[in-house]
Amino acid sequence: MKNGYSFSQRLVHWLTLLVIIVVYLAIENRGLFERGSDERALVMLTHFYAGFTILILAIIRLVLRMTNSVAPIDPLPPVWLQRSAMLGHVLLYAFLLAMPIIGLVMLNAKGGSLDLFGVSLPSLWPKDPEMAEQLEELHESIGKFGYVLIGLHAVVALVHHHVLKDNTLTRMTRGR
């Protein structure tokens, strides 16, 4: 059993942070460009592709999680904190999987599709404006919840490091 995350787990964790920043920056700044302009299309494509990358990274992470073992945090936090961390991580994984899938289905329901290396990804849903509208609301709500979830996650990591003075953060920065 190793006392920190493996190099590949750390790489994928911090890559996810970088890509999620691109996902949010792109979508939050789409209003800077006029609807129908090339710039707006580019910003939206950036959101779609970065969002899709999150899905791929999440799947890789889950496989790495299942094939790597990490020793408990040292010193061990109280049980309630360990349980909350587990819940937080499950919610983060659910967020990383659900957002891109909802986004893709929404895009299909709007009548659009995503091209990968010139090949259109198979449509997950037929054109359905009503469904697209409902999914957009869901995508938006979970997107806002994501800010809270990720913010809380980062703050808790810093509390572990500076207040509880355990090795939680260094397991994810320096690794084993």
Ligand code: HEM
């Ligand atoms: C982790 C991944 C993702 C996150 C965190 C995310 C987040 C967001 C957020 C915050 C919005 C703005 C909602 C609003 O204020 O109206 C949005 C809109 C949208 N997203 Fe995503 N998204 C992700 C992945 C995707 C993917 C993979 C696609 C499609 C391939 C997608 C398609 C869309 C579309 C079509 C909109 C509506 C944009 C508009 O009509 O102006 N998203 N997303």
Ligand code: HEM
């Ligand atoms: C400044 C930002 C961030 C910091 C400081 C941070 C820090 C950490 C630390 C220290 C851990 C290890 C926790 C433990 O061993 O119990 C961790 C795990 C984790 N982080 Fe982050 N993180 C950040 C951003 C993110 C983002 C953006 C996501 C995804 C949206 C994310 C998702 C996760 C997940 C799912 C785990 C659990 C890993 C596992 O056990 O499989 N983190 N993070």
